[in-house]
Amino acid sequence: MKEIVSLNIGRAGIRVGDEITQTFKQEHDYYHNSPEADYTDGFSTFFGYNEEEKSYQPRSLLIDFEPETLDTLKRSKSGGMYSESNFCEFQDEEVCNYARGYYTVGEEVIGQCMDRIQKIAEDCDSLQGFMGVASLAGGTGSGFGARVLEGVKDEFKSKERLWIPIFPESWLHTSAMSSYDCVLGNEAVRENANIVIPFDSRVDLAGGLDEWKLYDKEFCSINKSIAQVVSYITCSMRFGEGLFCNLKDISKILINNSDLKYLSGAHSSKIVKADKENETNPTEMLLNCLETPFQMIKCDPRIHLKIRSCAIFRNDATLEDINSAIEIINEKSNMSQDWFSDSFQWCQNKLMPIYNNEEGIHQQSGCLTLSNSASVVELFDYIGVKFDHLFSESIKCYFHHYQAEGMELEQFEEARANLKDLEVMYEQMEISPNS
Numbered sequence: 001m002k003e004i005v006s007l008n009i010g011r012a013g014i015r016v017g018d019e020i021t022q023t024f025k026q027e028h029d030y031y032h033n034s035p036e037a038d039y040t041d042g043f044s045t046f047f048g049y050n051e052e053e054k055s056y057q058p059r060s061l062l063i064d065f066e067p068e069t070l071d072t073l074k075r076s077k078s079g080g081m082y083s084e085s086n087f088c089e090f091q092d093e094e095v096c097n098y099a100r101g102y103y104t105v106g107e108e109v110i111g112q113c114m115d116r117i118q119k120i121a122e123d124c125d126s127l128q129g130f131m132g133v134a135s136l137a138g139g140t141g142s143g144f145g146a147r148v149l150e151g152v153k154d155e156f157k158s159k160e161r162l163w164i165p166i167f168p169e170s171w172l173h174t175s176a177m178s179s180y181d182c183v184l185g186n187e188a189v190r191e192n193a194n195i196v197i198p199f200d201s202r203v204d205l206a207g208g209l210d211e212w213k214l215y216d217k218e219f220c221s222i223n224k225s226i227a228q229v230v231s232y233i234t235c236s237m238r239f240g241e242g243l244f245c246n247l248k249d250i251s252k253i254l255i256n257n258s259d260l261k262y263l264s265g266a267h268s269s270k271i272v273k274a275d276k277e278n279e280t281n282p283t284e285m286l287l288n289c290l291e292t293p294f295q296m297i298k299c300d301p302r303i304h305l306k307i308r309s310c311a312i313f314r315n316d317a318t319l320e321d322i323n324s325a326i327e328i329i330n331e332k333s334n335m336s337q338d339w340f341s342d343s344f345q346w347c348q349n350k351l352m353p354i355y356n357n358e359e360g361i362h363q364q365s366g367c368l369t370l371s372n373s374a375s376v377v378e379l380f381d382y383i384g385v386k387f388d389h390l391f392s393e394s395i396k397c398y399f400h401h402y403q404a405e406g407m408e409l410e411q412f413e414e415a416r417a418n419l420k421d422l423e424v425m426y427e428q429m430e431i432s433p434n435s
């Protein structure tokens with residue numbers, strides 16, 4: 001299968017990236033002997049054989065300026081999966097905000113970083129693209145993440161760029177300037193990625209993932225749920241057959257206008273108990289995916305039009321059950337009949353996600369929906385209002401920190417105006433979906 005290079009930038013990017021890697025590894029180990037899975041081929045999508053170490057290693061680059069996150073990872077249980085070639089550490093530089101990450105500090109090291117990415121890409125037989133994860137609320141994730149994404153776009157023009165930006169929840173902000181970083185970082189993602197799957201730290205996934213508690217200090221539950229969603233999206237890229245056999249398929253199926261490339265996920269799942277007592281049927285799961293608590297961005301999905309949408313089932317339900325679930329949703333959702341039949345696609349993968357807790361390893365039966373939907377406007381509105389709050393004051397709060405790094409007022413105004421334009425584009429599409 002064609003390879004994907006993972007780029008995990010800043011603290012959140014590295015921690016989420018590690019959770020994704022662990023999830024992949026667990027699934028591949030678990031299904032190693034399954035006749036349905038092509039282990040060796042599919043495993044190579046995200047893992048490569050390291051001749052020196054004589055072992056498979058994640059095809060990832062974990063990038064940070066502060067040693068703490070990487071040091072903690074190296075000491076952790078999963079640390080042994082990586083080798084030094086996975087780490088890109090630029091120590092002793094405080095990044096603080098987008099401007100330092102993109103310009104001052106970023107400028108000094110982007111060359112080295114791109115050399116490392118180039119090297120990983122050269123080791124691939126047939127690279128299909130990149131999958132980046134970074135928070136937009138920190139200087140490294142937003143600013144240096146933007147620089148790396150831009151570099152990847154320039155150097156690997158024909159390759160796919162799937163970006164997973166993590167948007168902050170206000171009380172988790174590490175810096176008062178996060179609202180600026182978020183809008184500036186999002187502007188770079190909008191311009192340089194070709195598929196964007198945002199995660200919103202405000203979401204309450206408790207409804208969807210009742211085994212996990214949200215807002216634990218170490219972000220374990222939200223990181224696990226992001227990893228689960230990525231596991232669904234890449235399932236066919238790793239195990240074959242399904243909707244998204246490569247990154248290009250995501251664009252083909254869900255993006256009909258390259259300006260509208262933000263995809264909203266919703267996920268519902270249940271641990272499969274031996275007695276099947278707790279089992280949730282596909283209709284219930286699909287209906288859950290239309291409810292607010294199951295969304296990856298905080299929104300009411302029922303009031304927004306979905307331009308295109310798909311469902312990925314990972315369960316052992318019969319085709320009859322899935323078809324009847326889709327029929328029921330067709331009647332209940334806000335999709336018009338014509339539009340639904342043209343644009344909705346689904347697939348089933350019988351290899352279920354693996355869930356690990358103190359009681360052992362379990363399979364999870366679940367469903368993910370991924371939609372190109374105007375509901376993302378609710379997220380844009382949230383970060384836009386926060387930005388305006390800081391920026392509209394006559395003193396333009398904190399702007400001098402960015403100016404000191406060489407940024408100009410016009411860049412702020414442009415990023416904000418482009419965010420507004422994006423909102424308007426989605427709103428117009430909602431009014432006339434076929435235009």
Ligand SMILES: Nc1nc2c(ncn2[C@@H]2O[C@H](COP(=O)(O)OP(=O)(O)OP(=O)(O)O)[C@@H](O)[C@H]2O)c(=O)[nH]1
Nearest residue numbers: 010011012015095135137138139140141168172219
């Ligand atoms: N989902 C998730 N969010 C996190 C995690 N760690 C930090 N965050 C959030 O990410 C935002 C800050 O981004 P970080 O990734 O810590 O910062 P950074 O990109 O390393 O940038 P600097 O620290 O400024 O150099 C804050 O909103 C944190 O609450 C994590 O493991 N998972």
